[in-house]
Each structure stands twice: as C-alpha cells, then as structure tokens.
Amino acid sequence: MSKKNLPVYIAVAVVFAAAGAYLGLHKEQSPVTATAPAGVTTPVAALYQQTLPDAKGVATPLAQYKGKAMLVNFWAPWCGPCVQEMPELSALAAGEEGKKLQVIGIGIDSPSNIAEFSDKYKITYPVLVAGMSGTELSRQFGNSGGGLPYTVLIGADGQVKKTYLGKLKFDELRKDLATL
Template sequence: MSKKNLPAYIAVAVVFAAIGGYLGIHKEQPPITAAAPAGVTGPVDTLYKETLPDAKGVATPLAQYKGKAMLVNFWAPWCAPCVQEMPELSALAAGDEGKKLQVIGIGIDSPSNIAEFSDKYKITYPVLVAGMSGTELSRQFGNTGGGLPYTVLIGADGQIKKTYLGKLKFDELRKDLATL
C-alpha cells in the first residue's frame, strides 16, 4: 500500500464504518412474545434472581417486583437516546400508568457514573447499576446486538409482552400498556 493511496483507503473505511453503524442502530429487533418452556429458567426468572445496587449503593432485590407489570429500561449515561427518553419515562412512572406498572432503569456503566448522573437528573423510578453485566442480561431478553436503549415490557404474569430497541415511541408504548 502506498502512502499516496492512504487517504482513499481511510475514506472508504470511514464510509463502511458509518454504514455499518447506521445499519446496526436501525436494525429492527423482533418482539419476544413466547415464554420459556416449562422447567427452563427464562430471562424474567433470571431478572427476578438479581439484586442490584441503586445509584446510592443500596442493594435492591428485583424479586420484590414479581407479580407486577414491569417496564425494564437498559440504558447508559453516555447514550443520548437513553437520556432523551428519561423525562418521559419519569412522567410515565409518576403518572396513572405508574400505579399499575413498575418502571426500572438498569444502568450499564460504572456505579460512580450512574450516581453522578442520578444526582444531576431527577428520575422518578428506580435506577439500578448493573455495569457491563447489564449488557449480557439485556441479551437474554433478545438484544443480540447489545444496543441501547433497550426496553422490555413484562406482564404481571412474568411473561415478556414486547421489547423495544432504540428510543421509545411513547404513543406505541401506551397502546401496548393498554393491553396489559
């Protein structure tokens, strides 16, 4: 490879990286609606077995939400769409829907970054710290690419009703909540 062609190679690499990034972000993830077969521990059971610290470091057993509909939002402070949807998630949690639905944020970052973020923004729902293990947990719910934000709607029966990759469309979410 000659130095004369290097700028062309770099330009081609940047174009392909941009295309790959765009396709990765805009890839549709099919909703997961089937439950795990009897006797097989599914992702919801795995979630209920977790005890995660909140932004202040207080351990929060997720089993306490068993029997209640949940909206589990996997997010990170460095994820712009995650941060953009948080005010609407807070309003949802604080409103009438919040009486029937537990909204939970599972942060994929360091405890110090999530604590700093939580101090800066007023979030009305539990924000828990999973670190990088949160990515693996979201993958169990069907987030094969590990993209964020990733949100899972779980019925009070413990069944996954729908998953959402990318910034939530709250009109669609409210329609889905009406079916619970």
C-alpha cells in the first residue's frame, strides 16, 4: 500500500464503515436457517465447500471445521471497525471459548494486502483470503448490503445461530456463545 493512495483507502474505509453502521442500526438481522429444499445449497454448506488460502498462501479447506461451532468474521484490512475488533476476537480464540469454538477471519481484499496486514498484527485465529468472492459468500448468510464487519455464529450442528452486522458487542456475543 503506497502512501499516495492512503487518502483513497481511508475514504473507502469511511464509506464502508458508515454503511455498515447505518445498516447495523437500522436493520434487524434475523438468523439465517441452514435448511433448504433438496438440491439447494445452504450458506453453511457453501462455506464448507470453500478452500481458501491463508495469508501465507496455504490452502485451507473449511470442511475440516464441520461438527465444530464456528464464528466466521468477514472483514477487510481497510475497515476500521474490523481491525478494532480483531484483538478481542484473538483473545476469544485463544481463551476458554476458543476450545469449543473455531474463530475464522475471511478477508475481503487482495492476498498481498491481507498478507501485509497479517504480518503486522498478531492474530491467533486463521485468517483466510476470499477476495471479492467473500462479499458474495457473506450475502448468502444474509448480508444483503455487503457491510463489514459481518460475523456469523454457526453451531456444531451446522445451523446458523445468529448474524452480526458491524463491530461486535462482545458482551452480547458471549451471551450467545453460552447458548451453544
């Protein structure tokens, strides 16, 4: 990322953060069910079909997380609220909850930007690179506006328990985790 492009990145980040905040405050998110008519792929099934590279380019099949509760966080390095919640997500993943829950970050940006970001910050959970296809995947989970951050709580049974648009409220998240 060059310094001459920094004002453009900041402007884009502000626009997305504002859109995410607006949608989070003005739209009630209802959980997406993980059941669908025969032959139709559910959002969770579509997630498990993905094999995404991590920040170092190593392919990670998401099917390996079947049968485990997951917290899937769609984010981008230029999204201020996304970056702000990462230390708490890292603490969650490294703490007691992390023994029962797999936290995954799905980055919506270029592999080089996510690699640069990952080198700079110490993140204790898998950070995967989806590029712009991550936006479409998040839309399958109900993120119709494509706002970031967008987080999906999936039970070990493969059912979507709750979705969160905007910066996570960790007190609320911990209450939701207690119901798993």
